[in-house]
Amino acid sequence: MIIVNVEANGWLSGHATFYGTDQDPATLGGACGYDNTFHAGFGVNTAAVSSTLFRGGEACGACYQVICNYRIDPKWCLQRRAVMVTATNFCPPNNNGGWCNAPHQHFDMSTPAFLRIARQGNEGIVPVIYRRVSCQRRGGVRFTLKGQSNFNMVMISNVGGSGDVKAAWIWGSRMRKGTWLPMHRNWGANWQSSIDLRNQKLSFKLTLVDGRALVFSNVVPSTWSFGQTFSSRNQF
Numbered sequence: 001m002i003i004v005n006v007e008a009n010g011w012l013s014g015h016a017t018f019y020g021t022d023q024d025p026a027t028l029g030g031a032c033g034y035d036n037t038f039h040a041g042f043g044v045n046t047a048a049v050s051s052t053l054f055r056g057g058e059a060c061g062a063c064y065q066v067i068c069n070y071r072i073d074p075k076w077c078l079q080r081r082a083v084m085v086t087a088t089n090f091c092p093p094n095n096n097g098g099w100c101n102a103p104h105q106h107f108d109m110s111t112p113a114f115l116r117i118a119r120q121g122n123e124g125i126v127p128v129i130y131r132r133v134s135c136q137r138r139g140g141v142r143f144t145l146k147g148q149s150n151f152n153m154v155m156i157s158n159v160g161g162s163g164d165v166k167a168a169w170i171w172g173s174r175m176r177k178g179t180w181l182p183m184h185r186n187w188g189a190n191w192q193s194s195i196d197l198r199n200q201k202l203s204f205k206l207t208l209v210d211g212r213a214l215v216f217s218n219v220v221p222s223t224w225s226f227g228q229t230f231s232s233r234n235q236f
Helices: 051-057
Strands: 012-018 046-049 063-068 082-090 106-109 126-133 142-148 151-157 165-172 184-187 190-193 202-208 213-220 229-231
Touching (some): 063 106, 082 106, 142 213, 151 165, 165 190, 213 229
Parallel strands (some): 046 082
Antiparallel strands (some): 012 126, 046 106, 063 082, 063 126, 142 151, 142 229, 151 190, 165 202, 184 190, 202 213
């Protein structure tokens, strides 16, 4: 049984709907740049979040516990059911006062995730309460190398802890020791640097939104090539 004291436990009010049932939930990486949510470590329990929650892409990888508010909508909400979803996409605003417009706090969930907390039917939008929770991931943080020559773009995924990356640095084995190069968010979970690091071992340093930091030393071998993904042994 799930007993919720909204004010005491930091729960917030919002709404949720779901993607079309004909969409493959594994492909809903969208504005975060996750090519496949399974490969990224997130499974099918994912959601596109409104601009208030998306924070320009900073929320990519963040985890939320979501409960359908049975007290407000007993017809469509399943009682005492909760689901943990990862933010993997952006629910864009429109000009007609839509649910994804600021200041709404909205989750456009994958169908499997939505049906964990609500009945299947034509309601479409249900009231929810939600809170941030720690992300529990299997294995280490993953780094997917994209780009070409001196343009390095790295997709960072399967991040535990708060899940959302605040800052990232990269270091190549031919660089001066301790000289970390700041990376910049290109879009979503993709971070970039403009230096040729081919044929070098690569290390990364990440800081999450909650302030936790971790170094991933030599996680990428010098034989790497663009398009490869490397999993570290470290996790938040």
